[in-house]
Amino acid sequence: MQTEMAxxxxxxxxxxxxxxxxLHAEVPTVxxxxxxxPPYWVEHITHTRFKGPIDTYYPPQSPVAARPGSLPPxxxxxxxxxxxxxxxxxxxxxxxxxxxxxxxxxxxHNPDAAVALARAVxxxxxxxxxxxxxxxxxSIVVPxxxxxxxxxxxxxxxxxxxxxxxxxxxxxxxPYGNRIYHPLWEAIxxxxxVAAIHFGGAPGTPPTPSGWPxxxxxxxxxxxxxxxxxxxxxxCEGVFDLFxxxxxxxxxxxxxxxxxxxxxxxKEWRNLRRLVPWLKQPPSAYVRQHVRLTVQPLDAPxxxxxLLAVLAQLGAEELLLYASDYPHEHGVDPxxxxxxxxxxxxxxxxxxxxxxxxxxxx
Amino acid sequence: MQTEMAxxxxxxxxxxxxxxxxLHAEVPTVxxxxxxxPPYWVEHITHTRFKGPIDTYYPPQSPVAARPGSLPPxxxxxxxxxxxxxxxxxxxxxxxxxxxxxxxxxxxHNPDAAVALARAVxxxxxxxxxxxxxxxxxSIVVPxxxxxxxxxxxxxxxxxxxxxxxxxxxxxxxPYGNRIYHPLWEAIxxxxxVAAIHFGGAPGTPPTPSGWPxxxxxxxxxxxxxxxxxxxxxxCEGVFDLFxxxxxxxxxxxxxxxxxxxxxxxKEWRNLRRLVPWLKQPPSAYVRQHVRLTVQPLDAPxxxxxLLAVLAQLGAEELLLYASDYPHEHGVDPxxxxxxxxxxxxxxxxxxxxxxxxxxxx
Numbered sequence: 001m002q003t004e005m006a007x008x009x010x011x012x013x014x015x016x017x018x019x020x021x022x023l024h025a026e027v028p029t030v031x032x033x034x035x036x037x038p039p040y041w042v043e044h045i046t047h048t049r050f051k052g053p054i055d056t057y058y059p060p061q062s063p064v065a066a067r068p069g070s071l072p073p074x075x076x077x078x079x080x081x082x083x084x085x086x087x088x089x090x091x092x093x094x095x096x097x098x099x100x101x102x103x104x105x106x107x108x109h110n111p112d113a114a115v116a117l118a119r120a121v122x123x124x125x126x127x128x129x130x131x132x133x134x135x136x137x138x139s140i141v142v143p144x145x146x147x148x149x150x151x152x153x154x155x156x157x158x159x160x161x162x163x164x165x166x167x168x169x170x171x172x173x174x175p176y177g178n179r180i181y182h183p184l185w186e187a188i189x190x191x192x193x194v195a196a197i198h199f200g201g202a203p204g205t206p207p208t209p210s211g212w213p214x215x216x217x218x219x220x221x222x223x224x225x226x227x228x229x230x231x232x233x234x235x236c237e238g239v240f241d242l243f244x245x246x247x248x249x250x251x252x253x254x255x256x257x258x259x260x261x262x263x264x265x266x267k268e269w270r271n272l273r274r275l276v277p278w279l280k281q282p283p284s285a286y287v288r289q290h291v292r293l294t295v296q297p298l299d300a301p302x303x304x305x306x307l308l309a310v311l312a313q314l315g316a317e318e319l320l321l322y323a324s325d326y327p328h329e330h331g332v333d334p335x336x337x338x339x340x341x342x343x344x345x346x347x348x349x350x351x352x353x354x355x356x357x358x359x360x361x362x
Numbered sequence: 363m364q365t366e367m368a369x370x371x372x373x374x375x376x377x378x379x380x381x382x383x384x385l386h387a388e389v390p391t392v393x394x395x396x397x398x399x400p401p402y403w404v405e406h407i408t409h410t411r412f413k414g415p416i417d418t419y420y421p422p423q424s425p426v427a428a429r430p431g432s433l434p435p436x437x438x439x440x441x442x443x444x445x446x447x448x449x450x451x452x453x454x455x456x457x458x459x460x461x462x463x464x465x466x467x468x469x470x471h472n473p474d475a476a477v478a479l480a481r482a483v484x485x486x487x488x489x490x491x492x493x494x495x496x497x498x499x500x501s502i503v504v505p506x507x508x509x510x511x512x513x514x515x516x517x518x519x520x521x522x523x524x525x526x527x528x529x530x531x532x533x534x535x536x537p538y539g540n541r542i543y544h545p546l547w548e549a550i551x552x553x554x555x556v557a558a559i560h561f562g563g564a565p566g567t568p569p570t571p572s573g574w575p576x577x578x579x580x581x582x583x584x585x586x587x588x589x590x591x592x593x594x595x596x597x598c599e600g601v602f603d604l605f606x607x608x609x610x611x612x613x614x615x616x617x618x619x620x621x622x623x624x625x626x627x628x629k630e631w632r633n634l635r636r637l638v639p640w641l642k643q644p645p646s647a648y649v650r651q652h653v654r655l656t657v658q659p660l661d662a663p664x665x666x667x668x669l670l671a672v673l674a675q676l677g678a679e680e681l682l683l684y685a686s687d688y689p690h691e692h693g694v695d696p697x698x699x700x701x702x703x704x705x706x707x708x709x710x711x712x713x714x715x716x717x718x719x720x721x722x723x724x
Contacts, residue, residue: 174573175580208571208591209584211536217634218537218594221627222571225587229570232580256622260672264616264661265583272579299626301675309671310622313663 015335016348019355019362020097022198022251022294022323023088025129025138027052027103027121028075036120036127041113052117055104055202070327077327081129088326089135092335095352096362098164099129099138100198100251106145106169107202114143115153122157130162137362139167139196145203147180151187158191164361165194165249169201170226177230177237189243192360197230199223199252224299227253228261231287235265238278240290247358249292252325254299259313262287288316292358294323295338295350297330304341311342318357320350377697378710381717381724382459384560384613384656384685385450387491387500389414389465389483390437398482398489403475414479417466417564432689439689443491450688451497454697457714458724460526461491461500462560462613468507468531469564476505477515484519492524499724501529501558507565509542513549520553526723527556527611531563532588539592539599551605554722559592561585561614586661589615590623593649597627600640602652609720611654614687616661621675624649650678654720656685657700657712659692666703673704680719682712 027033030052034042045051066077070087078084088094103121108114121141129136140163142150150166157163166188174180176197188195200223206212207219207226227250234240234248262284269276269283279286300307314320322334332338339347356362389395392414396404407413428439432449440446450456465483470476483503491498502525504512512528519525528550536542538559550557562585568574569581569588589612596602596610624646631638631645641648662669676682684696694700701709718724 170572172572175570175575176572178573178576205573206567206571208537208595209567209569209588210532210534210538210591210595211540211567213537213591213595213598214540215598215634215637217630217637218591218598220634221594221623221630222591224623224626225590226571228587229572229575229580229584232583233570233572233575236575236577236580254622254626256625257619259663259668260616260618260622260661261583261586263618263663264586266664267659267661268579268583272577272582275577275579297629299622299629301621301625302628306621306671306675309668313668 015093016351017093017095018322018351020088020092020094020324021249021321021355022296022325023084023097023099024078024325024327025099025101025125026076026078027101027124028079033117033120033124036123037116041116050113053104053107053202055107066327067329081132084326085133088324089133092324094135097136099125099136100167100196101125101139101141102169102198102200103141104202105141105143106172107204108143111143111146111149114145115149118143118153119156122153122163126157126160126162137162137164139163139165140193141167142184144168144184145173147182147184151183154187154191154193158193161361163193164359165196168195168197170197170199170223170230170253171201171203171207172230173203173205175230175233177233177235177239179237185239185243185246189246192245194359195246195248197227197248197250224254224257228257231261231291232265235279235283235286236276238276240286241278241280247290247292249294249321249358251294251323252297253293254297255293255295255320256299256301256307256310258293259310284315288319292319292321292354294321295334296323296325296332298332298338308341317346317349318354321355321358322351377455378713379455379457380684380713382450382454382456382686383611383683383717384658384687385446385459385461386440386687386689387461387463387487388438388440389463389486390441395479395482395486398485399478403478412475415466415469415564417469428689429691443494446688447495450686451495454686456497459498461487461498462529462558463487463501463503464531464560464562465503466564467503467505468534469566470505473505473508473511476507477511480505480515481518484515484525488519488522488524492522499524499526501525501527502555503529504546506530506546507535509544509546513545516549516553516555520555523723525555526721527558530557530559532559532561532585532592532615533563533565533569534592535565535567537592537595539595539597539601541599547601547605547608551608554607556721557608557610559589559610559612586616586619590619593623593653594627597641597645597648598638600638602648603640603642609652609654611656611683611720613656613685614659615655616659617655617657617682618661618663618669618672620655621672646677650681654681654683654716656683657696658685658687658694660694660700670703679708679711680716683717683720684713
């Protein structure tokens with residue numbers, strides 16, 4: 001399956017068009033950002049030990065870190081537009097692909113560095129990717145740890161038609177429903193953008209509710225719990241009541257954890273809703289209206305029938321979005337593993353229609 | 363349903379016997395512990411502002427905090443043996459009931475206070491509950507924040523035949539697989555006890571992986587994620603490889619989150635198992651052999667068929683244990699809501715057989 005995906009000639013023209021909601025654009029080196037940084041930061045990075053954020057979400061030695069052949073001659077996997085075209089856009093028949101750059105701005109304690117590097121990444125995305133490839137869109141990178149500054153960066157670049165969403169790392173110092181983030185939500189709503197919460201993040205706090213795990217395996221398996229905590233907070237604090245046009249897309253969250261989370265969430269809402277009287281409907285109703293998830297990686301059971309049952313439990317055909325997560329390798333091609341088991345109308349929604357309905361600027 | 367449960371005469375003799383794995387014994391006031399505290403602490407509590415731990419897991423105003431009629435003339439719900447007999451042991455035909463005292467020893471920063479109060483609670487449980495009611499067993503309360511001291515307390519009381527397990531709050535400063543806890547696991551294994559991880563905990567750190575939530579509703583809904591994080595850690599760090607006889611029971615964790623968590627856990631183990639080479643089988647296999655869960659509260663879907671599908675996805679009939687969670691009220695009586703939908707042999711396992719197989723000292 002993996003080699004099939006990597007063989008363009010087998011696939012070209014055979015695959016139905018898709019909107020790929022999770023394509024990675026990696027900053028190859030901090031020097032690639034120099035044309036987009038003010039002289040102060042170029043000088044600072046050149047002459048001090050500070051070389052930009054160093055957090056990487058995927059350990060390079062992990063089998064999921066990069067698919068075979070995705071390493072360009074220079075720079076990390078995911079840093080080459082040519083390879084992106086050759087390995088994804090052309091062979092997978094990508095109509096529109098949305099770039100995600102997980103440069104760890106959120107790990108920076110220096111707010112001026114965070115702002116400067118976020119701006120540089122966005123200008124680099126616009127210049128080096130969006131201007132060169134009409135099939136691409138991108139996510140705005142923001143210093144989410146300081147929501148007012150994140151809002152300013154959104155205001156600065158939102159008029160560019162190529163930016164369709166704001167990227168928020170799943171892990172954060174405060175949960176995203178917290179009122180400290182309202183300026184950020186306001187800016188997202190003001191510009192008709194989507195909030196894209198992506199696997200990972202480097203807030204400096206533990207990635208589990210019970211402290212620091214010892215192994216990356218624990219962090220990876222546990223990321224579904226991070227997404228659940230963010231969803232809980234966003235719904236409970238009334239983000240969707242205050243900003244009814246806002247949509248949230250969960251990138252690389254997995255899918256199967258959601259139905260049981262909503263069962264529990266709805267059940268306890270019936271017990272405890274006096275604490276959140278602004279919620280006008282059960283949490284699951286907010287999620288079905290406002291939240292979308294990508295199908296890659298798919299944390300599926302071994303039994304395909306159980307997976308179909310989970311998809312039915314999602315309770316709406318609008319929730320899932322196609323994503324390749326290139327260059328990361330998860331060993332699952334939705335076109336061969338997932339879609340043949342689904343009604344064609346649902347497969348078609350996941351391939352393109354749900355994304356088209358979600359993104360107003362696609 | 364709630365009033366039926368509270369009417370002994372309707373139920374007596376009609377219900378099949380059960381082993382109730384989650385009955386709460388509440389310390390009515392800190393003064394109730396004075397006969398079991400050394401003079402230093404009696405004097406300290408009497409003459410200073412320190413009155414023992416004050417964390418309560420359930421807000422008193424919450425509808426789940428206590429069922430109707432469970433409030434004794436003096437003290438909080440769950441503090442009266444007479445009411446426990448009248449509302450649970452007799453009417454629900456409880457063969458054996460296991461007491462859980464969630465006195466928040468884990469919230470105390472003073473290690474001497476934590477040790478003294480844990481000892482006092484255990485001696486109070488032995489004297490005021492176990493000695494007076496042969497149907498009862500109890501959980502050892504420990505200062506889990508200092509594992510060596512917790513192990514000493516286990517060693518001190520484990521010879522008492524009424525103590526069948528060690529109580530660990532779900533929330534903790536470090537995940538329970540961390541090697542800092544090995545003395546605690548060693549003591550649990552040494553005395554053939556069970557590790558009972560219970561809803562709640564007061565380690566002082568946030569109850570979600572993305573920081574402090576604003577509302578107790580979020581904390582309650584999110585507790586399933588805390589349990590998942592502990593399970594991940596315990597399996598990954600090889601606790602079950604090092605201590606192959608140890609069993610873990612999750613109390614008030616909910617159930618439906620487990621199958622999707624195991625799908626993800628197994629899937630990522632295939633990718634990342636080089637990080638945890640001591641694991642000899644997929645994580646789900648460890649869980650099925652070593653972990654049990656109580657059926658109260660049941661975070662069930664609205665559709666009963668979906669619940670049956672989830673129970674099938676657990677993949678073993680040995681995993682679930684009966685519990686009333688008295689005096690907390692969840693509005694679900696397994697005998698009327700759950701068991702009629704199950705094969706009688708499975709219902710019988712949940713009522714008594716699984717608990718009997720789990721606890722060597724019942």
